[in-house]
Amino acid sequence: MADIVPGGQDRPVGLRDVLAGALAAVVDGGGRLPLGRPERVLVVLVDGLGAQALAARSGHARTLAAALGKRSRIATGCPTTTASALTTLATGTDPGQHGIIGYSVLDPAQDRVVNQLHGFDDGGLPEGWQRSPTLFQRAVDEGVRAFATGPRHYAESGFTAAVLRGAEYLGARTIEHRFDAAFDAFAEGGRTIGYCYVPELDQVAHREGWSSGAWTNELEGLDAVVAAAASRLRPGERMLVTADHGILDVPGAQQVLVDEIPGLLDPVRHLAGEPRLLQLHLDDPGDATAVAERWRSALGRIADVRTRAEAIDAGWFGTVDPAVEPRIGDVLVAARSRAAFYDGRTGAGRGMVGQHGAWTDEERLVPLLTF
The missing domain is CATH 3.40.720.10 (Alkaline Phosphatase, subunit A)
Incomplete structure (x- = not known):
């Protein structure tokens, strides 16, 4: 990306x-x-x-x-x-x-x-x-x-x-x-x-x-x-x-269940975004750099993982107004390949074939x- x-x-x-x-x-x-x-x-x-x-x-x-x-x-x-x-x-x-x-977004006030x-x-x-x-x-x-x-x-x-x-x-x-x-x-x-x-x-x-x-x-x-x-x-x-x-098109075999990878979701309070561009909101936003590195290590070349600050600096969302910044995930996970990332505990959206969201x-x- x-x-x-x-x-x-x-x-x-x-x-x-x-x-x-x-x-x-x-x-x-x-x-x-x-x-x-x-x-x-x-x-x-x-x-x-x-x-x-x-x-x-x-x-x-x-x-x-x-x-x-x-x-x-x-x-x-x-x-x-x-x-x-x-x-x-x-x-x-x-x-x-x-x-x-995003498709689903954190309302910080609620x-x-x-x-x-x-x-x-x-x-x-x-x-x-x-x-x-x-x-x-x-x-x-x-x-x-x-x-x-x-x-x-x-x-x-x-x-x-x-x-x-x-x-x-x-x-x-x-x-x-x-x-x-x-x-x-x-x-x-x-x-x-x-x-x-x-x-x-x-x-x-x-x-x-x-x-x-x-x-x-x-x-x-x-x-x-x-x-x-x-x-x-x-x-x-x-x-x-x-x-x-x-x-x-994302084949079922290329769906990645992030809940099955040990430790990935432990620091995540809310999972937002879409399967090809996850937005992770953390229990402690101060952990964003360490969490991003953990996801990079786990997913390798199939994802571009960035902290919120890195994504904003890269211009992912254009110029970001301070009022909008808290809506963006502390860590963002964008699919590079024909992959989609799901929390398998919910099963939501896993029946989709055609997908989008990443870059x-x-x-x-x-x-x-x-x-």
Whole structure:
């Protein structure tokens, strides 16, 4: 797992620039994306569509693959997990600023680990936990209409409220109907930015793996919908297709049960993060250096193990606000190989085939395709 050094305007375009660039183009023709000055831009986020997986299945996704070149691959943020990446896209800020720094994260005030996708719904996360204003709010302030379309059952979720603040939510059951809703909004005219969320590919990958026939079939269906949508674009309209993360398949034989390695979990008070990027919160944070060395010795080359300070210095979460720092594990364990780390005493999540969270090229590189 490489160091991720945040930069200024000279840094490569990343996921945090996509919706921000769309809005800037609509407002005044600015931003970091070469879009000109369109009236309307639709940003389509396909959950789990890694650039490498798309290239490997290019014959099954001719519309998407035809737009995929060396300059149309960008890096998502760290960790490569949906809650963090969607928030980065929607706010234009890194996880170290917006505070959604993993799939499950320690709330220091309550001393408990909370799921970042569902924890907003049961009162488990305080108001203001997602710390950054959204680009949808900024759009409304600029007189630009902002909408988001996704599955109907996400319309009332706490995560939607926290991450899509300012956007009109247009719920639709199928991928086709979401695009219909987006183009109906475009047909009303005026300056507009839209966001369309497609979770189906990721769901199939978790269940059966991205290398499965089911995943390829889902990709073929998506490609057909994108091709039809591209044909509906009128002058002054653009469509961007990107993803929150890529994915790789982890065989059951490469699951590592950390509870079976003597002494590894003894100093751990809370285990957070995801199987490919564990975040360890210790009984005594002062032991972080010694614990990190113990995990390095036990796991060897299959993991990049760093203390919180080392990970922050390496830029894993971008610039980290002091208020966010306690949410990050005292020690972080990122998978380098096709491994996933579990506490076998719980068994949670061990049925997943396709996985993500760490910083391999399969997970971090995603397409940015312009139509």
